[in-house]
Amino acid sequence: MDIREMVASITKEILQSMNTEKQSSTAPRVLYVFCDSQAHEAFQDHFIQLKNHGICHDILFLDGETSSWLGMHKIECGGAGKILTADEYAPAPLEVPKDYVGIVIPEIDLDNAARIASGLKGTIKAEIVFSALVTGKFVIAGSDVPGIKRADRRTLQTLTLTPAYEKLFNRHVEGMKELGVEFAEQRRLADRVVSKLKSQLQKVETTSKTEQPTLTPLDEQEAVFSGKLLTADWIRSQPELRDTTLIVKKGAIVSPLAYDSMRERGITVSYLGKG
Template sequence: MDVRELVQEIARELLVATVQSAPRPKVLFLFCDSRAHDAYLDTFILLRNKGIDCDLAFLDGETSAWIGMHKCESTGVNKSIAMDEYAPAPLELPHSYEGIVIPEIDLDNAARIATGMKGSVKSEIVFAALLLDKPVWIGKDSGGIKRADRQTLKTLELTPGYAKLFRAHMDTLEGLGIRLIDRAELGAEVVRMFGSNDGDAAAESTPAMPAKPSAQRSLITADWVAAHAASLGGSLELDPKTIVSPLARDILKQQGIILQYTGKG
């Protein structure tokens, strides 16, 4: 392949890359505080492996973080959602996500959402998501007491009267179209709606996987990688003179495929 053809191929990849690659679905996880996400680290790995991105919002001191200052103090796995007075209000956040996940909810926020009241970050976000017809998942095995309140009051359970009220609000949430799921199953539910089964299909077809394709080519393109990625395994052996286009190199890196040049290890 001469230089002109090489330039044309690379230019074509750069121009159509955004069109060819479908955007990955992204969901927002809302947590009571900046330590509550530790129990869901495996869930984030599962979502990533299934082609789903997620951002995390930590609502430490949620009232002071929003009321009167029009902001939501948050941070994310891939980016910062909001950090200053120019940040989007909670009502605006659902526009950027395919769904909202609230692993744990308390009596106060459940009551606000069930009665259509605003005034907290969670109630604002859920209200907007439902109006935009986007899925909202809430952990149905929540205890009804905020993490901060549990630590302050040294108690884990609501009184019988409050517990009955909490269950009634949770039933109302389900009636509004909110999906109530056990917290341990939240990741699987998101995958069932948005996930890609490419990894599962590849695993099922492993016994019949074709032989590793030859890469004795002068140019490795993104199209070639897409066609052979499943059978490359974890490495691709190339001649030192082989040219790998920038987009193909990015795809190989995303797939975890290591480039090995003959004679270079």
């Protein structure tokens, strides 16, 4: 590969990486809370749907009732007035929702439903939901769940609660709804997230469009490039740009292939603020 092509290719990759990071930082992000490290496997289509709509997501795996894993950080909670973190960089459960626009809990159980409906903390789910609701974040939970947690189903070898416990669970669900928790079928959770974030996604899309490099014509002899990296691809996308002076802002990068493309069209470069 020619050295100029190699430099242009590397520069293009760096620019694409910068754009991806920028989009990720501005895109809304939701947190999925799962019972264990295997529970998320049935939700891969959800994550694809979120990605296709420009929504980022993180996954938190519960490691018991009072501890969980978010990435490489182990998060723990204790009793009333007691907050523990397993490492110095791990957030407390109450701090977790601040980095997200909403929380998704595909499966809620009787114990956590009772805690949330009663305003009690002491478990990861209860503290995250409490923090999210108090700070105005949305919380969406699965509505078609048995109310008995995965670990208990494996231990007791049963899939449902007794009628009495089921009735109690449904009362707690109604209490959660009064506090602001929304419910949807598990297969519709991603749909609900996309629906809630529709207006925000449109705003991000509009912002990203306005930040694309533009060409401002001054007269027949001059034009201004507003971007940070001038590539041959951009030059080729401007068929009207010929036999003129292209004004580039100071600090912008011009790739070697862009220089070649401009030379072929009789375009000269002038750096704004350089002199």
